[in-house]
Amino acid sequence: MDTQDKLDKLDKYPSMAVADNENNTRMIEKASVGLQLKAIRTQNKLTLEEASKRTGLARSTLSKIENEQISPTFSVMQKLASGLDIELPQLFTKPKESKVTGRRDVTLNNEGTPHATLTYEHELLATQLRNKKMMPYKSRVHARNFEHFGEWVRHEGEEFLLVLEGEVQLLTEFYEPATLVEGDSAYYDATMGHLVISTSKKDALILWVTAE
Amino acid sequence: MDTQDKLDKLDKYPSMAVADNENNTRMIEKASVGLQLKAIRTQNKLTLEEASKRTGLARSTLSKIENEQISPTFSVMQKLASGLDIELPQLFTKPKESKVTGRRDVTLNNEGTPHATLTYEHELLATQLRNKKMMPYKSRVHARNFEHFGEWVRHEGEEFLLVLEGEVQLLTEFYEPATLVEGDSAYYDATMGHLVISTSKKDALILWVTAE
DNA sequence: AAGAAAAGTTTCCTATAGGAAACTTTTTCC
DNA sequence: GGAAAAAGTTTCCTATAGGAAACTTTTCTT
Numbered sequence: 001m002d003t004q005d006k007l008d009k010l011d012k013y014p015s016m017a018v019a020d021n022e023n024n025t026r027m028i029e030k031a032s033v034g035l036q037l038k039a040i041r042t043q044n045k046l047t048l049e050e051a052s053k054r055t056g057l058a059r060s061t062l063s064k065i066e067n068e069q070i071s072p073t074f075s076v077m078q079k080l081a082s083g084l085d086i087e088l089p090q091l092f093t094k095p096k097e098s099k100v101t102g103r104r105d106v107t108l109n110n111e112g113t114p115h116a117t118l119t120y121e122h123e124l125l126a127t128q129l130r131n132k133k134m135m136p137y138k139s140r141v142h143a144r145n146f147e148h149f150g151e152w153v154r155h156e157g158e159e160f161l162l163v164l165e166g167e168v169q170l171l172t173e174f175y176e177p178a179t180l181v182e183g184d185s186a187y188y189d190a191t192m193g194h195l196v197i198s199t200s201k202k203d204a205l206i207l208w209v210t211a212e
Numbered sequence: 213m214d215t216q217d218k219l220d221k222l223d224k225y226p227s228m229a230v231a232d233n234e235n236n237t238r239m240i241e242k243a244s245v246g247l248q249l250k251a252i253r254t255q256n257k258l259t260l261e262e263a264s265k266r267t268g269l270a271r272s273t274l275s276k277i278e279n280e281q282i283s284p285t286f287s288v289m290q291k292l293a294s295g296l297d298i299e300l301p302q303l304f305t306k307p308k309e310s311k312v313t314g315r316r317d318v319t320l321n322n323e324g325t326p327h328a329t330l331t332y333e334h335e336l337l338a339t340q341l342r343n344k345k346m347m348p349y350k351s352r353v354h355a356r357n358f359e360h361f362g363e364w365v366r367h368e369g370e371e372f373l374l375v376l377e378g379e380v381q382l383l384t385e386f387y388e389p390a391t392l393v394e395g396d397s398a399y400y401d402a403t404m405g406h407l408v409i410s411t412s413k414k415d416a417l418i419l420w421v422t423a424e
Numbered sequence: 425a426a427g428a429a430a431a432g433t434t435t436c437c438t439a440t441a442g443g444a445a446a447c448t449t450t451t452t453c454c
Numbered sequence: 455g456g457a458a459a460a461a462g463t464t465t466c467c468t469a470t471a472g473g474a475a476a477c478t479t480t481t482c483t484t
Contacts, residue, residue, distance in 0.1 A: 075283040126399035133423040187338035211345040270443040
């Protein structure tokens with residue numbers, strides 16, 4: 001059975017379960033880099049030529065990978081992920097529920113207030129690097145009325161923040177509220193309840209860095 | 213620099229990410245299948261011979277992968293994952309270790325502690341807090357001060373930087389120089405030689421956060 | 425609908441991954 | 455400490471991945 005035959009089979013029979021003596025079963029998924037790559041490329045409206053430029057790989061190579069004519073090496077997969085600005089596992093994982101969150105929302109309870117939701121829009125930075133000691137991200141803090149606050153945000157580790165734009169109020173569980181303007185920063189233990197709200201009319205832009 | 217040399221370097225200097233305002237991240241990552249494979253195999257107390265039997269791959273192939281002499285194809289990585297009964301991403305993702313903090317401190321900075329060198333003026337932030345996991349500071353990078361970038365800067369840990377004002381060039385020991393404008397950021401292993409110079413006529417203002 | 429241009433595929437060749445076996449290093453056991 | 459066994463590495467060869475360019479198919483354009 002040649003390679004193409006094998007691939008044809010895989011196409012028809014996506015996955016398979018294998019069990020050992022103790023009946024420990026494991027699934028062998030058909031993890032198709034080709035199909036994933038093609039999906040990602042077409043969703044981003046890229047031609048093979050453009051994808052080639054971004055990844056530094058030959059047009060022909062991309063075509064052959066997409067058509068499952070070859071199995072890419074790991075180094076090629078890294079170039080694909082890097083060049084197309086995706087996480088490496090996306091190349092062989094069916095798009096399911098969003099695993100890495102691009103945004104983290106905090107909802108506050110405000111009884112009687114119709115649209116009383118304070119939303120942070122988080123934009124993760126350096127996401128392609130895994131196992132970082134620090135997690136940097138920018139947040140747009142929507143402008144809102146500063147009296148309405150609810151649940152504290154808490155999480156493991158320490159947090160540093162710097163105000164890039166606007167003016168915010170940093171509310172914490174154990175300290176007085178602090179007003180921070182552009183250029184101001186704060187550092188605190190994130191297990192302490194904390195909350196940032198925009199006190200200016202515009203949204204505020206914040207840089208956060210957390211470390212556990 | 214031949215392939216082995218590159219791999220040797222990569223071994224020591226894992227990876228780096230550079231992001232612009234739209235969070236388009238260019239990154240060069242070292243996700244070592246070799247080191248991961250060796251770690252998994254030895255932790256499971258398997259010899260190359262046993263791993264070979266389980267995965268159906270040659271002993272020599274496994275050895276070469278572990279020693280980063282070759283980049284395995286995706287189909288080989290699937291055999292590794294399946295045969296060693298692990299998830300595929302484990303082959304290039306380091307297990308994360310977590311630490312716990314008991315401290316509950318917050319410190320605010322409207323003005324920090326200046327500390328000047330020839331090219332940089334450093335302003336340490338959150339100095340009141342000791343034993344932090346992260347060390348944040350702002351630097352004024354003097355404009356076009358090209359004479360003083362003789363030696364690389366190196367230190368333990370990882371470093372994140374964000375350009376607050378101006379335009380700089382991030383020079384690193386093993387990667388192409390990266391031009392960063394206001395809002396751009398970078399994340400890298402600080403044991404790799406690195407250096408920032410201002411390419412605009414004005415001084416540049418940088419936020420740094422380091423963690424060991 | 426015909427020609428041109430763009431996108432995608434295949435061919436052909438070179439570079440490199442993977443396997444068998446020889447070789448080297450490390451461990452075990454007396 | 456030395457021989458034997460086991461574990462790991464390197465060599466050498468074959469199979470296959472990856473790149474350049476020719477070729478085919480699809481999409482515009484008029």
